[in-house]
Amino acid sequence: MHEYSLASAIVEQVKKIAQEHNASKVKTIKVSADPYEMVIPDLLKEAYGIIIDELELFKDSNLELLILPAEIICIDCDYKGEPSIEGDDEFAYNFRCAKCGSRDTHLNIRHLTIETVDLEILE
Amino acid sequence: MTQEKKITVKKQAYLVNDEIADNIRRLMKEKNKLFFNIMGSIGAGKTLLLERLAEKLSPHYKIFVINGDVATTIDADRIAAKGATTVQINTGGGCHLSANLIQKELDKINIDDYDIFFAENVGNLICPAAWDVGAQMNMVVVSITEGEYVIKKHPIIFKGANIAVINKCDLDGLGFDSGTLVEDANKIKSDMEVICTSAKTSLGLEALIDALGIQLP
Numbered sequence: 516m517h518e519y520s521l522a523s524a525i526v527e528q529v530k531k532i533a534q535e536h537n538a539s540k541v542k543t544i545k546v547s548a549d550p551y552e553m554v555i556p557d558l559l560k561e562a563y564g565i566i567i568d569e570l571e572l573f574k575d576s577n578l579e580l581l582i583l584p585a586e587i588i589c590i591d592c593d594y595k596g597e598p599s600i601e602g603d604d605e606f607a608y609n610f611r612c613a614k615c616g617s618r619d620t621h622l623n624i625r626h627l628t629i630e631t632v633d634l635e636i637l638e
Numbered sequence: 639m640t641q642e643k644k645i646t647v648k649k650q651a652y653l654v655n656d657e658i659a660d661n662i663r664r665l666m667k668e669k670n671k672l673f674f675n676i677m678g679s680i681g682a683g684k685t686l687l688l689e690r691l692a693e694k695l696s697p698h699y700k701i702f703v704i705n706g707d708v709a710t711t712i713d714a715d716r717i718a719a720k721g722a723t724t725v726q727i728n729t730g731g732g733c734h735l736s737a738n739l740i741q742k743e744l745d746k747i748n749i750d751d752y753d754i755f756f757a758e759n760v761g762n763l764i765c766p767a768a769w770d771v772g773a774q775m776n777m778v779v780v781s782i783t784e785g786e787y788v789i790k791k792h793p794i795i796f797k798g799a800n801i802a803v804i805n806k807c808d809l810d811g812l813g814f815d816s817g818t819l820v821e822d823a824n825k826i827k828s829d830m831e832v833i834c835t836s837a838k839t840s841l842g843l844e845a846l847i848d849a850l851g852i853q854l855p
Protein backbone atom coordinates (compact mmCIF):
# COMPACT_ATOMS: atom_id res chain seq x y z
CA MET A 516 0.00 0.00 0.00
CA HIS A 517 2.98 2.38 0.05
CA GLU A 518 3.24 2.23 -3.74
CA TYR A 519 1.39 5.53 -3.99
CA SER A 520 3.95 7.38 -1.88
CA LEU A 521 6.75 5.76 -3.87
CA ALA A 522 5.22 6.70 -7.21
CA SER A 523 4.78 10.30 -6.12
CA ALA A 524 8.36 10.42 -4.85
CA ILE A 525 9.53 9.22 -8.27
CA VAL A 526 7.44 11.82 -10.09
CA GLU A 527 8.68 14.64 -7.83
CA GLN A 528 12.34 13.72 -8.43
CA VAL A 529 11.91 13.29 -12.17
CA LYS A 530 10.13 16.65 -12.41
CA LYS A 531 13.25 18.26 -10.99
CA ILE A 532 15.54 16.35 -13.35
CA ALA A 533 13.41 17.30 -16.35
CA GLN A 534 13.58 20.95 -15.32
CA GLU A 535 17.35 20.84 -14.93
CA HIS A 536 17.64 19.52 -18.50
CA ASN A 537 15.02 21.79 -20.02
CA ALA A 538 13.05 18.76 -21.13
CA SER A 539 9.71 19.04 -22.88
CA LYS A 540 8.73 15.45 -22.24
CA VAL A 541 9.54 12.53 -19.99
CA LYS A 542 9.59 9.32 -22.04
CA THR A 543 10.78 6.43 -19.87
CA ILE A 544 11.77 6.14 -16.24
CA LYS A 545 13.69 3.06 -15.14
CA VAL A 546 13.68 2.26 -11.43
CA SER A 547 15.17 -0.64 -9.52
CA ALA A 548 13.91 -2.13 -6.28
CA ASP A 549 15.05 -4.65 -3.74
CA PRO A 550 12.93 -7.81 -3.71
CA TYR A 551 12.38 -7.26 0.01
CA GLU A 552 11.27 -3.70 -0.25
CA MET A 553 7.87 -5.21 -0.90
CA VAL A 554 6.92 -3.12 -3.88
CA ILE A 555 4.10 -4.61 -5.90
CA PRO A 556 4.97 -3.80 -9.53
CA ASP A 557 1.39 -3.58 -10.80
CA LEU A 558 0.33 -1.33 -7.95
CA LEU A 559 3.32 0.94 -8.51
CA LYS A 560 2.44 1.31 -12.20
CA GLU A 561 -1.18 1.95 -11.38
CA ALA A 562 -0.27 4.62 -8.81
CA TYR A 563 2.13 6.17 -11.31
CA GLY A 564 -0.63 6.30 -13.92
CA ILE A 565 -2.94 8.09 -11.51
CA ILE A 566 -0.34 10.63 -10.46
CA ILE A 567 0.78 11.58 -13.98
CA ASP A 568 -2.74 11.63 -15.39
CA GLU A 569 -2.92 15.41 -15.58
CA LEU A 570 0.77 16.14 -16.01
CA GLU A 571 1.56 17.22 -19.57
CA LEU A 572 5.29 16.64 -19.03
CA PHE A 573 4.67 12.96 -18.24
CA LYS A 574 2.02 12.27 -20.89
CA ASP A 575 2.42 8.76 -22.43
CA SER A 576 5.52 8.12 -20.35
CA ASN A 577 6.55 4.67 -19.16
CA LEU A 578 7.67 3.49 -15.77
CA GLU A 579 9.84 0.37 -15.86
CA LEU A 580 10.63 -1.53 -12.69
CA LEU A 581 13.60 -3.84 -12.31
CA ILE A 582 13.64 -6.12 -9.27
CA LEU A 583 17.22 -6.69 -8.11
CA PRO A 584 18.52 -9.89 -6.55
CA ALA A 585 18.45 -9.95 -2.74
CA GLU A 586 21.53 -8.78 -0.86
CA ILE A 587 22.68 -9.79 2.60
CA ILE A 588 25.50 -8.77 4.90
CA CYS A 589 26.97 -11.63 6.93
CA ILE A 590 27.50 -10.85 10.62
CA ASP A 591 30.10 -13.61 10.90
CA CYS A 592 32.34 -12.96 7.91
CA ASP A 593 31.27 -9.55 6.53
CA TYR A 594 30.31 -11.07 3.16
CA LYS A 595 28.08 -8.72 1.20
CA GLY A 596 26.13 -9.99 -1.75
CA GLU A 597 23.53 -12.47 -2.84
CA PRO A 598 22.65 -15.14 -0.28
CA SER A 599 23.18 -18.78 -1.25
CA ILE A 600 19.75 -19.67 0.05
CA GLU A 601 16.84 -17.31 0.53
CA GLY A 602 14.48 -19.65 2.27
CA ASP A 603 13.83 -23.21 3.26
CA ASP A 604 11.09 -25.29 4.83
CA GLU A 605 11.72 -23.81 8.23
CA PHE A 606 11.88 -20.11 7.39
CA ALA A 607 10.67 -18.31 4.33
CA TYR A 608 13.51 -15.80 4.58
CA ASN A 609 16.18 -17.89 6.18
CA PHE A 610 19.06 -16.36 4.28
CA ARG A 611 22.38 -18.12 4.30
CA CYS A 612 25.78 -16.54 3.68
CA ALA A 613 27.20 -17.60 0.31
CA LYS A 614 30.74 -17.48 1.69
CA CYS A 615 30.71 -19.08 5.14
CA GLY A 616 27.22 -20.60 5.29
CA SER A 617 26.21 -18.65 8.41
CA ARG A 618 22.56 -17.86 8.96
CA ASP A 619 23.46 -14.78 11.00
CA THR A 620 22.85 -12.22 8.34
CA HIS A 621 21.36 -8.80 7.91
CA LEU A 622 19.20 -8.09 4.95
CA ASN A 623 20.58 -5.12 3.04
CA ILE A 624 17.44 -3.61 1.58
CA ARG A 625 18.33 -1.21 -1.21
CA HIS A 626 15.68 1.42 -1.51
CA LEU A 627 13.80 2.06 -4.68
CA THR A 628 16.26 3.81 -6.98
CA ILE A 629 15.70 5.88 -10.08
CA GLU A 630 18.26 4.44 -12.50
CA THR A 631 17.73 6.37 -15.73
CA VAL A 632 15.31 8.84 -17.24
CA ASP A 633 14.76 9.25 -20.99
CA LEU A 634 13.86 12.82 -21.82
CA GLU A 635 12.80 14.69 -24.92
CA ILE A 636 14.61 17.97 -25.11
CA LEU A 637 13.66 20.95 -27.25
CA GLU A 638 16.54 22.26 -29.31
CA MET B 639 13.44 20.06 -33.30
CA THR B 640 13.54 17.75 -30.37
CA GLN B 641 16.24 15.44 -29.25
CA GLU B 642 16.14 12.44 -26.95
CA LYS B 643 18.52 12.09 -24.10
CA LYS B 644 19.05 9.38 -21.54
CA ILE B 645 19.97 10.70 -18.10
CA THR B 646 21.65 8.41 -15.62
CA VAL B 647 20.22 9.25 -12.23
CA LYS B 648 21.11 6.49 -9.74
CA LYS B 649 19.25 8.20 -6.96
CA GLN B 650 16.92 6.80 -4.36
CA ALA B 651 13.30 7.61 -5.02
CA TYR B 652 12.53 8.52 -1.47
CA LEU B 653 15.90 9.90 -0.68
CA VAL B 654 13.82 12.69 0.67
CA ASN B 655 12.45 10.40 3.38
CA ASP B 656 15.86 9.03 4.33
CA GLU B 657 17.38 12.49 4.39
CA ILE B 658 14.69 13.77 6.73
CA ALA B 659 15.09 10.63 8.85
CA ASP B 660 18.87 11.10 9.11
CA ASN B 661 18.36 14.75 10.05
CA ILE B 662 15.94 13.79 12.81
CA ARG B 663 18.39 11.18 14.10
CA ARG B 664 21.27 13.66 14.06
CA LEU B 665 19.25 16.35 15.81
CA MET B 666 18.06 13.96 18.53
CA LYS B 667 21.61 12.80 19.12
CA GLU B 668 22.96 16.34 19.26
CA LYS B 669 20.33 17.30 21.77
CA ASN B 670 20.91 14.14 23.77
CA LYS B 671 17.35 12.89 23.27
CA LEU B 672 16.12 9.35 22.78
CA PHE B 673 13.73 8.47 19.98
CA PHE B 674 12.16 5.02 19.55
CA ASN B 675 10.03 3.66 16.73
CA ILE B 676 7.49 1.14 18.01
CA MET B 677 6.15 -1.08 15.29
CA GLY B 678 4.05 -4.21 15.58
CA SER B 679 0.94 -6.05 14.60
CA ILE B 680 -2.59 -4.79 15.09
CA GLY B 681 -3.65 -5.17 18.69
CA ALA B 682 -0.28 -6.57 19.83
CA GLY B 683 -0.28 -4.15 22.77
CA LYS B 684 1.83 -1.26 21.50
CA THR B 685 -0.40 1.32 23.13
CA LEU B 686 -0.79 -0.52 26.43
CA LEU B 687 2.99 -0.94 26.61
CA LEU B 688 3.38 2.79 25.97
CA GLU B 689 0.87 3.46 28.73
CA ARG B 690 3.00 1.37 31.10
CA LEU B 691 6.18 3.06 29.94
CA ALA B 692 4.60 6.49 30.35
CA GLU B 693 3.50 5.64 33.91
CA LYS B 694 6.94 4.43 34.83
CA LEU B 695 9.02 7.06 33.04
CA SER B 696 7.03 10.28 33.30
CA PRO B 697 7.85 10.93 36.97
CA HIS B 698 11.49 11.21 35.85
CA TYR B 699 11.42 12.21 32.19
CA LYS B 700 9.33 14.33 29.88
CA ILE B 701 7.82 11.96 27.33
CA PHE B 702 6.48 12.83 23.89
CA VAL B 703 4.53 10.20 21.96
CA ILE B 704 3.51 10.41 18.31
CA ASN B 705 0.72 7.96 17.53
CA GLY B 706 0.10 6.81 13.99
CA ASP B 707 -3.26 5.31 13.14
CA VAL B 708 -5.42 5.29 10.05
CA ALA B 709 -8.19 6.97 12.06
CA THR B 710 -9.23 8.09 15.61
CA THR B 711 -7.27 9.65 18.48
CA ILE B 712 -7.99 6.78 20.86
CA ASP B 713 -4.37 5.69 21.32
CA ALA B 714 -3.00 9.20 21.86
CA ASP B 715 -5.71 9.89 24.45
CA ARG B 716 -4.96 6.64 26.30
CA ILE B 717 -1.26 7.41 26.62
CA ALA B 718 -1.84 11.07 27.49
CA ALA B 719 -3.87 9.91 30.48
CA LYS B 720 -0.67 8.32 31.82
CA GLY B 721 1.40 11.48 31.94
CA ALA B 722 2.96 11.77 28.50
CA THR B 723 2.38 14.50 25.97
CA THR B 724 0.88 12.90 22.89
CA VAL B 725 -0.16 13.77 19.39
CA GLN B 726 -2.12 11.64 16.99
CA ILE B 727 -1.31 11.46 13.29
CA ASN B 728 -4.12 10.09 11.17
CA THR B 729 -2.58 8.57 8.08
CA GLY B 730 -5.87 8.23 6.22
CA GLY B 731 -5.18 5.30 3.93
CA GLY B 732 -1.48 5.23 4.83
CA CYS B 733 -0.17 1.98 6.28
CA HIS B 734 2.98 3.41 7.87
CA LEU B 735 4.51 6.53 9.40
CA SER B 736 7.26 8.31 7.49
CA ALA B 737 10.00 10.75 8.44
CA ASN B 738 8.22 13.80 7.04
CA LEU B 739 5.13 13.05 9.14
CA ILE B 740 7.34 12.89 12.24
CA GLN B 741 9.19 16.07 11.22
CA LYS B 742 5.89 17.94 10.84
CA GLU B 743 4.98 17.10 14.44
CA LEU B 744 8.44 17.94 15.76
CA ASP B 745 8.20 21.33 14.03
CA LYS B 746 5.16 22.14 16.15
CA ILE B 747 6.89 21.59 19.49
CA ASN B 748 10.07 22.64 21.21
CA ILE B 749 12.19 19.49 21.26
CA ASP B 750 14.08 20.80 24.30
CA ASP B 751 10.89 20.50 26.33
CA TYR B 752 11.13 16.70 26.21
CA ASP B 753 13.64 13.94 26.99
CA ILE B 754 12.29 10.79 25.35
CA PHE B 755 10.30 10.44 22.14
CA PHE B 756 8.27 7.48 20.97
CA ALA B 757 6.46 6.91 17.69
CA GLU B 758 3.74 4.28 17.73
CA ASN B 759 3.61 3.16 14.14
CA VAL B 760 0.49 1.98 12.35
CA GLY B 761 -0.38 -1.61 13.34
CA ASN B 762 1.14 -3.52 10.43
CA LEU B 763 4.04 -5.97 10.16
CA ILE B 764 4.84 -5.22 6.53
CA CYS B 765 5.00 -1.62 5.33
CA PRO B 766 6.56 0.24 8.31
CA ALA B 767 9.69 -1.90 7.82
CA ALA B 768 10.61 0.02 4.68
CA TRP B 769 10.19 3.52 6.11
CA ASP B 770 12.86 5.03 8.29
CA VAL B 771 11.30 7.53 10.72
CA GLY B 772 14.59 8.76 12.16
CA ALA B 773 14.51 6.79 15.40
CA GLN B 774 17.68 5.56 17.10
CA MET B 775 16.09 2.20 17.82
CA ASN B 776 13.38 0.16 16.18
CA MET B 777 11.23 -2.10 18.29
CA VAL B 778 8.70 -4.61 17.01
CA VAL B 779 5.87 -5.84 19.23
CA VAL B 780 3.97 -9.06 18.59
CA SER B 781 1.82 -10.96 21.06
CA ILE B 782 1.47 -14.63 21.80
CA THR B 783 -2.23 -14.60 20.97
CA GLU B 784 -1.38 -13.99 17.30
CA GLY B 785 -0.24 -17.57 16.96
CA GLU B 786 3.18 -19.11 17.21
CA TYR B 787 4.12 -18.44 13.57
CA VAL B 788 3.64 -14.68 13.43
CA ILE B 789 7.41 -14.03 13.42
CA LYS B 790 8.13 -16.71 10.84
CA LYS B 791 5.48 -15.17 8.61
CA HIS B 792 6.84 -11.63 8.89
CA PRO B 793 10.61 -11.95 9.16
CA ILE B 794 11.57 -8.81 7.24
CA ILE B 795 10.41 -6.33 9.85
CA PHE B 796 12.53 -8.15 12.45
CA LYS B 797 15.62 -7.94 10.25
CA GLY B 798 15.59 -4.19 10.82
CA ALA B 799 14.69 -4.29 14.52
CA ASN B 800 16.88 -3.74 17.57
CA ILE B 801 14.34 -5.10 20.04
CA ALA B 802 11.62 -7.73 19.63
CA VAL B 803 8.93 -7.66 22.27
CA ILE B 804 6.78 -10.74 22.75
CA ASN B 805 3.76 -9.35 24.59
CA LYS B 806 0.76 -10.79 26.45
CA CYS B 807 3.01 -13.24 28.25
CA ASP B 808 0.56 -13.18 31.17
CA LEU B 809 -1.34 -15.64 28.97
CA ASP B 810 1.69 -17.92 28.55
CA GLY B 811 0.66 -21.51 29.20
CA LEU B 812 -3.01 -20.60 29.17
CA GLY B 813 -3.56 -21.97 25.69
CA PHE B 814 -0.82 -19.70 24.27
CA ASP B 815 2.89 -20.29 24.07
CA SER B 816 5.79 -17.83 23.88
CA GLY B 817 8.46 -20.49 23.27
CA THR B 818 8.39 -20.68 19.47
CA LEU B 819 8.21 -16.91 19.13
CA VAL B 820 11.27 -16.38 21.32
CA GLU B 821 13.15 -19.07 19.43
CA ASP B 822 12.24 -17.64 16.02
CA ALA B 823 13.12 -14.09 17.06
CA ASN B 824 16.55 -15.25 18.19
CA LYS B 825 17.10 -17.21 14.99
CA ILE B 826 16.12 -14.35 12.71
CA LYS B 827 18.60 -11.92 14.16
CA SER B 828 21.13 -12.83 16.82
CA ASP B 829 21.97 -9.23 17.74
CA MET B 830 18.36 -8.35 18.53
CA GLU B 831 17.17 -8.18 22.13
CA VAL B 832 14.17 -10.42 22.68
CA ILE B 833 11.98 -9.53 25.65
CA CYS B 834 8.83 -11.22 26.94
CA THR B 835 6.39 -8.76 28.45
CA SER B 836 2.90 -8.34 29.69
CA ALA B 837 1.55 -4.86 29.30
CA LYS B 838 -1.27 -5.99 31.53
CA THR B 839 0.79 -7.07 34.55
CA SER B 840 3.98 -5.07 33.75
CA LEU B 841 5.97 -8.29 33.50
CA GLY B 842 9.25 -7.59 31.71
CA LEU B 843 8.79 -3.83 31.80
CA GLU B 844 12.09 -3.23 33.58
CA ALA B 845 13.96 -5.42 31.11
CA LEU B 846 12.39 -3.42 28.30
CA ILE B 847 13.36 -0.07 29.83
CA ASP B 848 16.86 -1.45 30.23
CA ALA B 849 17.01 -2.58 26.59
CA LEU B 850 15.92 0.89 25.52
CA GLY B 851 18.91 2.25 27.40
CA ILE B 852 16.82 4.39 29.74
CA GLN B 853 18.19 4.88 33.26
CA LEU B 854 15.78 5.07 36.15
CA PRO B 855 16.95 6.66 39.37
Ligand SMILES: Nc1nc2c(ncn2[C@@H]2O[C@H](COP(=O)(O)OP(=O)(O)OP(=O)(O)O)[C@@H](O)[C@H]2O)c(=O)[nH]1
Pocket residue numbers: 678679680681682683684685686687713760761762805806807808809835836837838839
Ligand atom coordinates in the same frame (compact mmCIF):
# COMPACT_ATOMS: atom_id res chain seq x y z
N1 LIG C 1 -3.84 -10.14 28.40
C1 LIG C 1 -3.20 -9.12 27.86
N2 LIG C 1 -3.87 -8.22 27.09
C2 LIG C 1 -3.19 -7.20 26.54
C3 LIG C 1 -1.80 -7.03 26.76
N3 LIG C 1 -1.39 -5.94 26.06
C4 LIG C 1 -2.48 -5.44 25.45
N4 LIG C 1 -3.57 -6.19 25.75
C5 LIG C 1 -4.94 -6.00 25.24
O1 LIG C 1 -4.92 -6.16 23.84
C6 LIG C 1 -5.78 -5.20 23.20
C7 LIG C 1 -5.00 -4.36 22.20
O2 LIG C 1 -4.05 -3.57 22.91
P1 LIG C 1 -3.47 -2.21 22.34
O3 LIG C 1 -2.50 -1.71 23.34
O4 LIG C 1 -4.59 -1.31 21.97
O5 LIG C 1 -2.75 -2.73 21.05
P2 LIG C 1 -2.05 -1.89 19.87
O6 LIG C 1 -0.92 -2.70 19.41
O7 LIG C 1 -1.77 -0.51 20.31
O8 LIG C 1 -3.20 -1.89 18.78
P3 LIG C 1 -3.35 -0.96 17.46
O9 LIG C 1 -2.78 0.39 17.77
O10 LIG C 1 -4.82 -0.93 17.23
O11 LIG C 1 -2.61 -1.66 16.38
C8 LIG C 1 -6.40 -4.39 24.32
O12 LIG C 1 -7.65 -4.93 24.62
C9 LIG C 1 -5.42 -4.56 25.47
O13 LIG C 1 -6.04 -4.44 26.72
C10 LIG C 1 -1.12 -7.99 27.59
O14 LIG C 1 0.08 -7.92 27.81
N5 LIG C 1 -1.88 -9.00 28.09
Ligand SMILES: [Mg+2]
Pocket residue numbers: 684685686713758
Ligand atom coordinates in the same frame (compact mmCIF):
# COMPACT_ATOMS: atom_id res chain seq x y z
MG1 LIG D 1 -2.24 1.27 19.43
Ligand SMILES: [Zn+2]
Pocket residue numbers: 589590591592593594612613614615616617
Ligand atom coordinates in the same frame (compact mmCIF):
# COMPACT_ATOMS: atom_id res chain seq x y z
ZN1 LIG E 1 29.49 -15.30 6.15
